[in-house]
Amino acid sequence: MIEVLQFEFMQNALLAGLLAGIACGLIGTLVVVNRIVFISGGIAHAAYGGVGMAFFFGFSPLLGAAGFSLMISFLMALVTIRNKQRADTIIGVLWAVGMALGIILIDLTSGYNVDLMSYLFGSILTVPTSDLLLMGAVDLAVIGLVSFFYNDFLALSFDEEFSLAVGVPVKGLYFLLLAMMALSVVMVIRVVGLILVIALLTIPPYIAERYCGSLRSMMVFSVVLNCLFTLTGLGISYAYNLTSGATIILVAAVCFFLVLLGDRLRRGRSRA
């Protein structure tokens, strides 16, 4: 198992997993406490439109997906800002339109047969070093912005109305949050693919929320869980020759159900 770490593709895969885990842990925590999981799913799937555009016009798929997701996140922020839990129809439409656009654009790209599966389920074993640099840059930006605006994000997540009343720039921060979410989602597409992004964004914070007393510790715990899930999933997928993205998600899901079960048992015992 250890000798596999000598391969550059494996080193890159591990790094990609860790880098994605950092952004996902921070943003996922904000996604979960703000109850905007559906929006993150919408952005993840609509990102495929950007991949299609990149192939059609011949630029980097990562940049294409990033640019397009940012645009979609801006649109979603606009339609959901008045009421985050409603507006689900529009999110659903953007979700589907983005994907359809991507597929049609790839159909129209002559002589190029893109491996759709690698975007749907990730391609962590083929991450080039240049992508790692981009991922590192996104991580730095996310860490910087989230820690700079930490108190404001905390306030608007806990009590949006009070935040508005005391003059926290709630609208601007909401756009910023969705933009950071878009960039993080594009990073995770590399690791687990756009279908499974929601799992990595939500499972770790959901588990963390049960054990943490502050948003900050919830973020840190989520990052740790994310990295654990990614590393374990990668190991298992290598050992048994399984699709890595799906394995990572199943590792996360097993933990998720174990935590639920543990809770149930503990509650049952304390009642008895």
Next chain:
Amino acid sequence: MIAGAFAIEVDDLWFSYDGNLVLRGVNLRIEHGDFLAILGPNGSGKTTFLKLLLGILTPSRGTIRIYGKEPGKIADRIGYVPQDTSVNKGFPISVLDVTLMGRLGQPGRSRRYSTADRSVAQSSLERVGMWEYRDRPIGKLSGGQRQRVYIARALTAQPDILFMDEPTASTDKEFQTELYDFLKELNESMTVVVVSHDLSVLSSYIKSVACLSQTLYHHDAAEITSEMIEKAYHCPVELIAHGLPHRVLRKHEDH
């Protein structure tokens, strides 16, 4: 404080939401140091009116001035205690961190809380008797304790005017008496506005009353006339004025 400016000055305020008229032609003038109760049945637009006063919503027509300024531009002098139900109780946050939020509106604040911010938060928590609970998660408190924390958070802004939404919801009678004594004490240094659908908020401490039902019926004394109530609630109700309950026993007429 700006000399000569009213604490609240509302002129011909109109507000509609999604094509529905919620407030029409509301006028109100409140002096500094007043203790105002805004009453109205559910759906009368009182929550909307409060949000307009706080600058969370913008009027469709008309003007609002709080101490002579637009609501959004005076966040540092406003204290707001929301209804307990509007807050996410499972949220991972301690009592102290909730209280510190009151400092967010201060001008020239850096993005991090300073030691000065922390000491103001501490004295507000001590004032409501919740300092020993500072590390508790907010969701683990009782309704009355949470209400105290929200009051401490509002006081942390060191406001000139305090707004409270449904202060008596989700708390017991004993706490309510304590709450009113405390509000009376606060009223010595700031204007207090309580908004409620529940007429029992009327106590001897209240200096003026307004009834809301699309438009506002304001009375410059702590008396509430049956006419005001009937206009707002469309039916006779149990009345309390100057702390003395008067039962208005009249037949329930058609609305």
